[in-house]
Amino acid sequence: MESARGGAPVDKAVDFANYFCTYSYLYHQKDMLSDRVRMDAYHSAVFKNKRHFQGKTVLDVGTGSGILAIWSAQAGAKKVYAVEATNMARHARSLASANGVSHIVEVIEGSIEDVSIPEKVDVIISEWMGYFLVRESMFDSVIYARDRWLKPSGLMYPSHARMWFAPIKTKLVEQKNQEYQKSLADWSYFAQELNEAYGVDMSTLTMPYHEEQKKYYLQTSLWSNLYPGQVIGDPVVVKEIDCSNATLQDIAAVKSRFSFTLSGSDRLCGFAGWFDVHFRGNASNPADKEVELTTSPSDTDTTHWGQQVFLLQPPLVIEDGDVVQGSIEITRSKDNHRLMDVKITHELRSSGEQFYPATVCNFFIE
């Protein structure tokens, strides 16, 4: 056990088994490299702001395949330190070499928290964002890198990040409820069979089983690429991060109130969370061209992040103009600091006859 970061104790070997190991597959890196929205944003950010890279030293936190480090070199960086925790590092090294930038890109295999960089850098570039921004808690490592290795006036790529939250309608609400109901019916059949065939009464485990299944089917947030039409109220920002000075304290928990005026006489099926990041440079050295990467619901520009959906069971019948207000609180799971517990409190103020009291729902980003 090493000391706590952002609340939860971290066993490095366990963290590797649970988290890093997926990144050691080219298959997984390819998924990220195939996300055009993501790739276009980082590519534009670097190549439309070459001035930030030319003749500069750069640190790529979590270089993966090495793509951002190679682009930084191609944009004119003098030196790029590309740090990667998994053995994907050796592929990044050969990719840099095959692309003629091995004299600029120095790949270092290890956790950013453990390795030593020979000098402080002008720019930190990193693609650290997880589902709903915060899943994976990788920004912790970026903060660590910034405080340890970035020059005082250095630049963060991206420079800003925001978490968005909105009310939605989705058929997932029926689908998941049906799956849940089916699993309860399965159990009841199973328990009866077991009792008849083997003389053991399982009924004492029925409630625990229901709870386990409820957590799985109803309380775990879902990945989805929603259409804009599924968003039934103006999205709100629940968190803004200035990457140049956010602290671990700032990001360890998110707490925000919301109030949505709902449109359409339909149903409120739940909420969705997503993020955007911006590449703006900093006040003393702004970007020549600001770039945005957004993962919001879109008909055309979908990403591998999609949105995280939190379902309300049952959905609420609404009328146009109804107001739903409440709060969202995101904290880290106490068992795994890279996963999140989400508490959503909501209350519907209806113009019509419907009345719903204030309700608290607990969710898990797994």
Added chain:
Amino acid sequence: MESARGGAPVDKAVDFANYFCTYSYLYHQKDMLSDRVRMDAYHSAVFKNKRHFQGKTVLDVGTGSGILAIWSAQAGAKKVYAVEATNMARHARSLASANGVSHIVEVIEGSIEDVSIPEKVDVIISEWMGYFLVRESMFDSVIYARDRWLKPSGLMYPSHARMWFAPIKTKLVEQKNQEYQKSLADWSYFAQELNEAYGVDMSTLTMPYHEEQKKYYLQTSLWSNLYPGQVIGDPVVVKEIDCSNATLQDIAAVKSRFSFTLSGSDRLCGFAGWFDVHFRGNASNPADKEVELTTSPSDTDTTHWGQQVFLLQPPLVIEDGDVVQGSIEITRSKDNHRLMDVKITHELRSSGEQFYPATVCNFFIE
């Protein structure tokens, strides 16, 4: 890191993240409890040999939901120690209580390697078998329990285990090859796109990608419930284990030669591995009624274990009476002692025109 057992060093927290955690879900215990072949065998073993349990002390290694401990109590045991590593232990405790045997069944939460039992026992019962018997390496823990807690003349339930191996035909051989080929085509398209859109030449990663995909699609053994008709030569035993005296040394690796006379003029698509176990008591105290649990290919009595399939790519054209001979060697993966590396060497002696030289294929039981 604790000291090595059976070759590989074991980090307990990592082992928990990789292995034990699945057993802490009722969902997973239910899967095992729904396997009628498995349940019938253990149920018969206990209730048709009540004499072995009446007035005796029993240790259930890895009690899970507590089922075997409860049966042991119902069959007349005086005392049952039910040890379970995960927090499934609390469900086992409440199940024992709800079934009126809490005065007999004492559930102890912890690894069998860590807990202390108040006395030596007359019987050890355990359901420790993984895919192809050895996956999960849980028999290590049963050996530990036996050497530490079983009385000299005590009984093992089950008492014997065997690993079976046979030549097979299966359509999986085309399916997996197609999936593999498709993944290579995807890569080639992806690499070209990436180069055109973002100016990075990925070709140096093509070979590593192919290798990664080959391991995934072609070299990882597959779970399947084969029909008896898919077995095209008499199965052979590649390992026999006497649970009463097998040592860690005996089970850490399996090495055996085989020779199959093939039937039918068709194709040799690969091999399948499965197991059976027997409940026979021991020489001085044999079972009143011997019971067998087999996971062999069957039209009717399938199990959740199924068989493990090792594919030959491409399959070999054969004629009736051809002989395939060679060897199988199973060792533990050096990264994870609960997973296996399998090396199969084979050579076809054909009566017809086909000629295939001796070939070595490496597989992974993941």
